[in-house]
Amino acid sequence: MDPATSLFEHHRSRLFGLAYRMLGTPADAEDVLHDAWLRLHAHDLATLDDPEAWLVTVTTRLALDRLRRAKAERAHYTGPWLPEPLAPETEHPDTTLERSESLTLSFLLLLERLSPDERAAFLLNDVFDYSHAEAAAILEISEDACRQRVHRARTRLREGRPRFNVDESAQRRLLRRFVVAMEEPTLDSLRALFAEDAVHVSDGGGVARATLRPLHGADRLARLYLQLGRNLGGARYELATLNGAPALFMRQGDTLLSAIWIECGDERITAIHALRHPGKLARLLAVTKPGASTSLH
Known part of the structure; x- marks a missing residue:
């Protein structure tokens, strides 16, 4: 392995973790890393006083440019957009890196509240532990401007956090109850699962059938899943782990x-997210081997 590649591979996991949190899709993160690797190969390694800082700077700026373009594209996305999961951690070497709440799909969706500049400053400072001065240098802004971006980001995220619960055992219990209710669906059994102000968000990308806007309220969610339960006879449910948190795969045959x-919260579902986009699911299915999840049917 040549010196540049060896250097890059040494820092690859950290760089991927940063790019993925910035962009919310593994493929975009890999594209950013590929571009960073090309730039490193074109650079004279002897001139790098701090190779890691150089790589983080390049990766951050590339991810920022890509995120700005993605934000514009997502404005025309059909229905809600949801982040794309990593492969289950047993299948993806990069997910062992910096495992924390900041990698969960719910947190990645929360990050969508931020502007690209706020997202970069927040991640560098709060997740990757760079000082305001270090983050400012990476972003080519003043230290005061960096502090302001981080402050705004924290404020925006706090506004969304009251509904955010990372109690994995509670999530697993509720997912199991959800499966039981879906196997013999009734309005009462489904309604009992949801908080009064629960929200349902589904990403079909205009390709798969999905709700085109978030649905709110226990009654509406219960009626939606009652219809789905009746229409999806023979569906198989599997408890899985995605981005370090409990999740559920719904399969029909090999699909x-x-x-x-x-x-x-309080043993009720406050938010349920359903990723139905065939492209995102196909990439997830391609790296999900038999035995990676637990059948609940």
Whole structure:
């Protein structure tokens, strides 16, 4: 392995973790890393006083440019956009890196509240532990401007956090109850699962059938899943782990229909997210081997 590649591989996991949190899709993160690797190969290594800082700077700026373009594209996305999961951690070497709440799909969705500049400053400072001065240098802004971006980001994220619960045991219990309710669906059994102000978000990307806007309220969610339960006879449910948090795969035969994750509080589901976009599911299915999840049917 040549010196540049060896250097890059040494820092690859950290760089991927940063790019993925910035962009919310593994493929985009890999593209950013490929571009960073090309730039490193074109650079004279002898001139790098701090190779890691140089790589983090290049990766951050490339991810920022790509995120700005993605934000513009997502404005025309059909229905809600949800982040794309990493492969289950047993299948993806990069997921062992910096495992934390900041990698969960619910947190990645929360990050969508931020502008690209706020997202970069927040991640560098709060997740990757760079000082305001170090983050400012990476972003080519003043230290005061960096502090302001981080402050705004924290404020925006706090506004969304009251509904955000990372109690994995509670999530697993509720997912199991959800499966039981879906196997013999009734309005009462489904309604009992949801908080009064629960929200359902589904990403079909205009390709798969999905709700085109978030649905709110226990009654509406219960009626939606009652209809789905009746229409999806023979569906198989599997408990899985996506981005370090409990999730549910819904399959019919060899087809992965959706990947579902939830937020909860007081033993009720406060938010349920259903990823139904065939492209995103196909990439997830391609790296999900038999035995990676637990059948609940």
